[in-house]
Amino acid sequence: MVNNEIGHRRPEKLSSATGELKPTGGVMRRALRYLSRYRTQALLPYVFLTIATLAQLAVPRMVRNMIDAVTRGAIADQVLKALERIPATFINQALPRILDVLNYPTTWDLQQLRDRLSQDVSHAPGDLMRAAIAILAFAVVRGLFAFLQSYWAERNSQAVAFDLRNELYAKIQRLSFSYHDRQQTGQLMVRATDDVEKLRLFLGQGLLQLVGAIILLTGTLILLFSTNPGLALTTLWILPVALVLFAVFSRISRPMFTRVQQRLSELNTILQENLAGIKVIKAFVREREEQAKFRSAADRLMNQQIAIARLFTFLFPFAFLIANLGQATILYAGGQRIIQGLLTLGEWQEFSLYLVFLFLPIAQFGFIINQFSQASASAVRIFEILDAQSDVVEKPNAIVLPPIQGHVKFENVSFRYFGSGEPVLKNVSFEVQPGQTVALLGATGSGKTTIINLIPRFYDPTEGRILIDGYDIRDVTLQSLRSQIGIVLQETTLFSGTIRDNIAFGKPDATMDEIIAAAKAAAAHDFIMSFPQGYDTLVGERGTTLSGGQKQRIALARALLLNPRILILDEATSNVDVATEVQIQTALQQLMKGRTSFVIAQRISTVMNADLILVLDRGQIVAQGRHEDLLEESEIYAEIYSSQLLDDEAQFTADAVILPGD
Numbered sequence: 112m113v114n115n116e117i118g119h120r121r122p123e124k125l126s127s128a129t130g131e132l133k134p135t136g137g138v139m140r141r142a143l144r145y146l147s148r149y150r151t152q153a154l155l156p157y158v159f160l161t162i163a164t165l166a167q168l169a170v171p172r173m174v175r176n177m178i179d180a181v182t183r184g185a186i187a188d189q190v191l192k193a194l195e196r197i198p199a200t201f202i203n204q205a206l207p208r209i210l211d212v213l214n215y216p217t218t219w220d221l222q223q224l225r226d227r228l229s230q231d232v233s234h235a236p237g238d239l240m241r242a243a244i245a246i247l248a249f250a251v252v253r254g255l256f257a258f259l260q261s262y263w264a265e266r267n268s269q270a271v272a273f274d275l276r277n278e279l280y281a282k283i284q285r286l287s288f289s290y291h292d293r294q295q296t297g298q299l300m301v302r303a304t305d306d307v308e309k310l311r312l313f314l315g316q317g318l319l320q321l322v323g324a325i326i327l328l329t330g331t332l333i334l335l336f337s338t339n340p341g342l343a344l345t346t347l348w349i350l351p352v353a354l355v356l357f358a359v360f361s362r363i364s365r366p367m368f369t370r371v372q373q374r375l376s377e378l379n380t381i382l383q384e385n386l387a388g389i390k391v392i393k394a395f396v397r398e399r400e401e402q403a404k405f406r407s408a409a410d411r412l413m414n415q416q417i418a419i420a421r422l423f424t425f426l427f428p429f430a431f432l433i434a435n436l437g438q439a440t441i442l443y444a445g446g447q448r449i450i451q452g453l454l455t456l457g458e459w460q461e462f463s464l465y466l467v468f469l470f471l472p473i474a475q476f477g478f479i480i481n482q483f484s485q486a487s488a489s490a491v492r493i494f495e496i497l498d499a500q501s502d503v504v505e506k507p508n509a510i511v512l513p514p515i516q517g518h519v520k521f522e523n524v525s526f527r528y529f530g531s532g533e534p535v536l537k538n539v540s541f542e543v544q545p546g547q548t549v550a551l552l553g554a555t556g557s558g559k560t561t562i563i564n565l566i567p568r569f570y571d572p573t574e575g576r577i578l579i580d581g582y583d584i585r586d587v588t589l590q591s592l593r594s595q596i597g598i599v600l601q602e603t604t605l606f607s608g609t610i611r612d613n614i615a616f617g618k619p620d621a622t623m624d625e626i627i628a629a630a631k632a633a634a635a636h637d638f639i640m641s642f643p644q645g646y647d648t649l650v651g652e653r654g655t656t657l658s659g660g661q662k663q664r665i666a667l668a669r670a671l672l673l674n675p676r677i678l679i680l681d682e683a684t685s686n687v688d689v690a691t692e693v694q695i696q697t698a699l700q701q702l703m704k705g706r707t708s709f710v711i712a713q714r715i716s717t718v719m720n721a722d723l724i725l726v727l728d729r730g731q732i733v734a735q736g737r738h739e740d741l742l743e744e745s746e747i748y749a750e751i752y753s754s755q756l757l758d759d760e761a762q763f764t765a766d767a768v769i770l771p772g773d
C-alpha cells in the first residue's frame with residue numbers, strides 16, 4: 112500500500128476562528144526577535160530614552176537647590192536685620208546659641224557671622240539664576256532626546272510591522288487550499304492588519320515606556336533614599352497599593368481586549384462576505400437582513416469597547432486617590448520634619464515632586480500591562496498563521512521536474528477533505544498518454560473537481576500516488592510542477608491592471624508578440640483591439656468591466672501563454688451567447704491540441720472527441736473508455752449521456768454548422 116505521509120499531516124495548531132488561545136511570554140520573546148534584527152538601530156531609542164529620563168530625574172533636585180538658595184538668602188537677610196536691632200551685649204551672650212541654631216560653627220565671632228549672612232544674601236540671586244538655567248537646560252535635553260527616542264521607536268516598529276505583514280502575506284500565499292478552506296478571509300485580513308498594528312504599538316511604544324518606567328522608578332527610589340531615608344520610607348506604602356490596583360485592572364481588562372479582537376474579526380468577516388456577495392444579496396433582496404447582521408456585529412464590538420472604557424473610568428479616580436494620599440503623606444511627614452529642623456523647604460518640595468515620578472511609572476505599568484496583553488493576544492494570532500503547516504509541503508530534497516511530455520497516471524488514489532468523514536475519492540486509477548484529452552463526467556459532487564485539484568497538488572491524496580512522466584508529484588518542487596500545468600476555471604479571476612498584465616500573469620517577461628499570439632489563439636484579440644486602449648485597457652476592480660465570455664477568453668490566453676503540457680479546464684459556457692460559445696469552443700480546441708487535457712465536460716463535443724472518458728459516481732470511477740465503447744458497455748454512461756449531455760446536441764449541431772466557416 113502506498114501511504115501518503117504528507118497527506119495525513121495536519122496543521123499542528125489550527126488557527127482558531129475565535130482566537131481563544133492563551134497568550135504566552137514565548138510569543139512576545141519571539142516578537143522581540145523581529146525588533147532585534149535591526150540591532151544598533153533597535154537600541155537607539157533606548158539610549159535616547161535613558162538620557163531623557165536622567166534629565167527628567169535631575170529637575171526636582173534643581174528645584175530643591177533653587178528653593179534652598181532663596182530661603183537661605185531670605186533667612187540670612189532677616190537675621191542680619193534682627194542683629195542690627197538687638198544690643199551687642201545681648202548678642203555676644205547668645206552668640207553660640209544663635210550660631211548653633213543657624214548651623215554655623217559655634218567658635219565664630221559676631222563679625223564672621225555677619226560676613227557669612229551677607230554672603231548668603233548676596234549669593235541668593237546668582238544661585239537662583241543658576242538653578243533656573245539648569246532646569247531649563249535639562250528640559251531642553253529631555254525634549255530633544257524624547258523626540259529622537261519617539262522618532263526611532265516609531266521607525267523601528269514600522270519596520271517590524273512591514274516585515275510581519277510581508278511574512279504573513281507570503282505565508283498565506285504558500286498555505287495549501289485545505290488551510291484556506293478552513294479560514295475565513297475576514298479573520299486573515301484582521302490578523303494581517305489590525306493584529307500587526309497592535310503588536311507594533313507595543314514594540315514601538317509600550318516596551319519603551321516599560322523600560323522608561325523602570326529607569327524612572329529605580330532612579331527616583333535611589334534619589335529619595337539618598338536625600339532622606341526616613342521620609343522616603345513613609346511614602347513607600349503607595350508602591351504595593353498601586354501595584355495591586357493595576358494588577359487587578361489588568362487582569363479584568365485582558366480578556367476584554369481579546370474579545371474586542373474577536374468581535375472585530377467577526378465584523379470584518381461579515382463585511383468581506385457581503386462585499387464579495389453583493390450581487391447575490393441584491394438579487395435575493397436580502398439587504399435589510401444583511402444590514403441587521405452587520406449592525407448586530409458592530410453593536411457587539413461597540414459594547415465590548417464601551418465595557419473597556421467603563422472599566423478605565425473607574426481606574427483613574429482610584430489612581431488619583433492614591434496619588435493624593437501619597438502627596439498628603441509627604442506634606443504631613445515632611446512638614447513635621449521641617450518643624451523639627453530635620454528637613455529643608457527645598458527637600459520638602461523635592462520629595463513632593465519625586466513622588467509624582469514614583470507614581471507615574473506605576474500608573475504607566477497599568478497601561479503597559481494592558482498594551483502587553485493586547486499585543487500578546489495579537490502576536491498569538493499572527494504566529495498561528497506563520498506556524499500553520501501547509502498540508503501540501505515540498506520535500507527538502509524535492510527535485511525540479513524536467514520539461515514533461517504529459518503522461519499522467521493515478522494509482523489507487525483516495526482522498527478525504529479535512530474534517531469530512533467519508534473519502535471523496537476512492538481507489539481512483541487511470542492512465543493518460545501525452546497529448547490525450549480526458550473528459551470527466553459524473554453527477555454533481557461525484558468528485559470531478561477534486562480529481563483535477565490533485566494534479567497541481569492543490570491537495571495531496573490521502574492514499575495512493577499520482578505520477579507525471581513517471582515522477583511522483585510529491586517528489587518534485589511545486590514551482591516546477593505547477594508551471595507546467597495550465598488551468599482555466601469556470602470562475603475567472605482578473606487582477607487590477609491592464610489586459611496585457613493579466614494575460615502575462617503566469618509569465619511576466621512574455622513579449623508583446625507572444626501575448627498577442629496567445630490572445631489571437633484564445634479568440635480574444637479582436638475584442639481587446641476594440642477597446643480604445645487595446646492591451647493597455649485597465650481591468651479589475653476599477654477598470655473596464657468585461658463580460659463573462661471576454662473574461663474567459665483572457666483566462667484562456669493566460670493559460671495558453673504558458674504553453675503548458677498539461678491543461679486543466681472546467682468547461683462552462685452557460686453564460687455566453689452562441690457566437691461567443693463557438694469562438695470559445697474553437698479557442699479551446701486550439702488550446703488542447705497536442706496537450707494532455709483534463710476537462711470537466713459539459714459539452715457533448717468534448718466528450719465525443721475525448722480519448723478517455725472517466726465516469727465518476729460518488730468518488731469512484733465506474734466506467735472508463737471512449738464514447739462508442741462506453742455507450743455500449745456502461746449503463747451509467749448511457750444514462751448521463753442521455754440526461755446530461757443529449758440536451759446539448761442541438762447546440763453541438765449549431766456549433767458544428769458554424770465551426771467550419773470560422
Ligand SMILES: Nc1ncnc2c1ncn2[C@@H]1O[C@H](COP(=O)(O)OP(=O)(O)OP(=O)(O)O)[C@@H](O)[C@H]1O
Pocket residue numbers: 292528529531535553554555556557558559560561562
Ligand atoms: N473544500 C472542500 N472541503 C470539504 N469537502 C469538499 C470540498 N470541496 C468539495 N467537497 C466535497 O467533496 C465532494 C466532491 O466534490 P467535487 O467538487 O469534487 O465534485 P464535482 O463532481 O466537481 O461537483 P460539481 O459537478 O458540482 O462541481 C462533494 O461531496 C463536496 O461536498
